[in-house]
Amino acid sequence: MVVTILLFASYAEAVGVPSVKLDVPPGATVSEVLELVRALPGAGALPPGPLVAVNESYAAEGHPLAPGDEVAIIPPVAGG
Amino acid sequence: MVVTILLFASYAEAVGVPSVKLDVPPGATVSEVLELVRALPGAGALPPGPLVAVNESYAAEGHPLAPGDEVAIIPPVAGG
Amino acid sequence: MRALLTREPIDSTALLERVAGRANGATVLFIGTVREVNEGRAVTGIEYSAYESMAQRELSAIVEDASARYGTPHVVVVHRLGELMLGEASVAVAVAHPRRAPAFDAARFVIEQLKKRVPIWKLEHYVDGTREWVNAGTAHR
Amino acid sequence: MRALLTREPIDSTALLERVAGRANGATVLFIGTVREVNEGRAVTGIEYSAYESMAQRELSAIVEDASARYGTPHVVVVHRLGELMLGEASVAVAVAHPRRAPAFDAARFVIEQLKKRVPIWKLEHYVDGTREWVNAGTAHR
Numbered sequence: 001m002v003v004t005i006l007l008f009a010s011y012a013e014a015v016g017v018p019s020v021k022l023d024v025p026p027g028a029t030v031s032e033v034l035e036l037v038r039a040l041p042g043a044g045a046l047p048p049g050p051l052v053a054v055n056e057s058y059a060a061e062g063h064p065l066a067p068g069d070e071v072a073i074i075p076p077v078a079g080g
Numbered sequence: 081m082v083v084t085i086l087l088f089a090s091y092a093e094a095v096g097v098p099s100v101k102l103d104v105p106p107g108a109t110v111s112e113v114l115e116l117v118r119a120l121p122g123a124g125a126l127p128p129g130p131l132v133a134v135n136e137s138y139a140a141e142g143h144p145l146a147p148g149d150e151v152a153i154i155p156p157v158a159g160g
Numbered sequence: 161m162r163a164l165l166t167r168e169p170i171d172s173t174a175l176l177e178r179v180a181g182r183a184n185g186a187t188v189l190f191i192g193t194v195r196e197v198n199e200g201r202a203v204t205g206i207e208y209s210a211y212e213s214m215a216q217r218e219l220s221a222i223v224e225d226a227s228a229r230y231g232t233p234h235v236v237v238v239h240r241l242g243e244l245m246l247g248e249a250s251v252a253v254a255v256a257h258p259r260r261a262p263a264f265d266a267a268r269f270v271i272e273q274l275k276k277r278v279p280i281w282k283l284e285h286y287v288d289g290t291r292e293w294v295n296a297g298t299a300h301r
Numbered sequence: 302m303r304a305l306l307t308r309e310p311i312d313s314t315a316l317l318e319r320v321a322g323r324a325n326g327a328t329v330l331f332i333g334t335v336r337e338v339n340e341g342r343a344v345t346g347i348e349y350s351a352y353e354s355m356a357q358r359e360l361s362a363i364v365e366d367a368s369a370r371y372g373t374p375h376v377v378v379v380h381r382l383g384e385l386m387l388g389e390a391s392v393a394v395a396v397a398h399p400r401r402a403p404a405f406d407a408a409r410f411v412i413e414q415l416k417k418r419v420p421i422w423k424l425e426h427y428v429d430g431t432r433e434w435v436n437a438g439t440a441h442r
Contacts, residue, residue, distance in 0.1 A: 008352055009422035010434040053420070056355040072352055072420070078435045079349070079356075079380055079421030080260075080333050080392050080412060088211055089281035090293040133279070136214040152211055152279070158294045159208070159215075159239055159280030160192050160251050160271060160401075172330075173314055182337040182388060188408075189313075189330040195399065196323040247323060258336065260412060267329075268405055 001026050001067035005037055009075045011050075015042045024065065030054065031061040033071055050074060081106050081147035085117055089155045091130075095122045104145065110134065111141040113151055130154060162235060163219035165212060167242045170249040179234035179256035186260035188267040192251040194244050198294070202287040208241045208250060211279040215239070218278045222270055230266035232257040237270050239280060250282075303376060304360035306353060308383045311390040320375040320397035327401035329408040333392040335385050339435070343428040349382045349391060352420040356380070359419045363411055371407035373398040378411050380421060391423075 005020045012018045020040065024033055030052050037043055051074035052059055058074075065071065085100050092098045100120065104113055110132050117123055131154035132139055138154075145151065172191055179187060194206045219237055226235045234256035244250055253270045257263035282294040313332055320328060335347045360378055367376045375397035385391055394411045398404035415421075423435040 006352065008420065009350060009424070013434075053352070053355055056352075056358055058418070072355065074352070074420050075422060075434065076436045077416070077418065077420055078423040079351075079419045080416040086211065088279065089209060089283070093293075133211070133214055136211075136217055138277070152214065154211070154279050155281060155293065156295045157275070157277065157279055158282040159210075159278045160275045172317065176313065176332070180334075180388065185334055185336040185339075187330075187332040187334065189328075189332075190401070190405070191317070191328040191330075192401070193321075193326055193328065195326040198326075247321065260331070260333070264331070264405065264409055271401060 001065075003033060003065055003067070003069045003071050005033070006070060006072040008072070011046060011073055011075050014045050015040055027064050029061065030059055030063045030065065030071065033065060034073070037073065046073065081145075083113060083145050083147070083149045083151050085113070086150060086152040088152070091126060091153055091155050094125050095120055107144050109141065109145065110139055110143045110151065113145060114153070117153065126153065162223045162237070163216065164238045165210060165216055165219070165241055166238055167240070170238050170240055170252045172249065172252050172254070175236055175238065175252055175254040178236050179254045181234055181256055183258050184232075184234060184256035185258050186263040187254065187256040188263045190253040190267050190271050191249045192271070193249050194246050196246055198284060201284075203246065203284050204287055205246065205285045206244045206250070207283040207285070208239070208244065209281050209283070210241055212241075215278050215280055219274065222273045222278070225273070226255070226266045226270050229269065230255070230257065230262040232262070232266065235266060235270065237274065239274070239278070241280075303364045303378070304357065305379045306351060306357055306360070306382055307379055308381070311379050311381055311393045313390065313393050313395075316377055316379065316393055316395040319377050320395045322375055322397055324399050325373075325375060325397035326399050327404040328395065328397040329404045331394040331408050331412050332390045333412070334390050335387050337387055339425060342425075344387065344425050345428055346387065346426045347385045347391070348424040348426070349380070349385065350422050350424070351382055353382075356419050356421055360415065363414045363419070366414070367396070367407045367411050370410065371396075371398065371403040373403070373407065376407060376411065378415065380415070380419070382421075
């Protein structure tokens, strides 16, 4: 199944693109997809356990993904 | 010696005037002067231990007064 | 003058400008306004009076104290006197500080101290035509 | 809309008007501004970006939460995005409430929650020509 990875701020700069589509095994979890993201060029610098949002809501590492999910990797937030 | 008593808000309304001069014994304390104030017409309704300021600073009951002092009897404050 | 008694409407935008400073990352403004209902009674208007010379001294002392305690010169307070209509501001406090926690704390400190020790009194006028001196001991805000 | 992302300068007077209500006796406004110096480095400007759709949802959720928790519908928050100059407001929170303690607490709650969970990022530009993504874990305000 295909999911969309969204990258922001320092993460988008590191990888060089703001989003990428990945083909992942059905039912893959957030942490499994993170491992695939880490294999992308430039993505080695991602921190060990980044915050992740699935479809605009924060999700735990074990959260199983569905086809078409939008998986955002959230750098440390700095609003305010 | 003569001191000036200042009355405000509900206290001024009760006594009917905003200030009154009183002749008090030399060295009289705040609480001694309060007793004289209580004898004024309408002043019986003053509460037992009102806040008092002498020359614009809060003063304790035992504070001795000097000639010309301005003794303000402060109703419960309600600013803000 | 960082502490002021005034008979004019309070201009809170001007207060914000007064405390601005390039080192400040946080600004907190508190505004107290005349409420429609107080202690369950419908209010039509309000009248503030003060022992003005002492109130001025106390307000100034509170601002000095807040500045020293929280570490910023950017503290101002204005209290309105005279007759106010519903919804008008009776008091405004503005604080700017490099960091937000002390900005909040200093603004809160100023209004709490003001309510404890500044000789200002409030006469409320009610819909039924009566009036009453508000006793801070029973009033809340 | 009680929670807003904007690329225009923040109008804090408009925010105060938005939260006004006749039952309210207390209004608290918090403004975060771009500081000249952050962590000892001279800042020339700042750029905010966001995961906008999620940031909007999170901001709205925080406002809802603050309203329920502190008991007032009069809570608004605006966060600026894009390039900001020194001294400009990056964020403003306004709360009005019948009483002052919950007005302060609700404003504080909104800004603390915003800094924890809203996906917004800050790129600082420094006098020496360098730039850096600010990590909230090391930033203070």
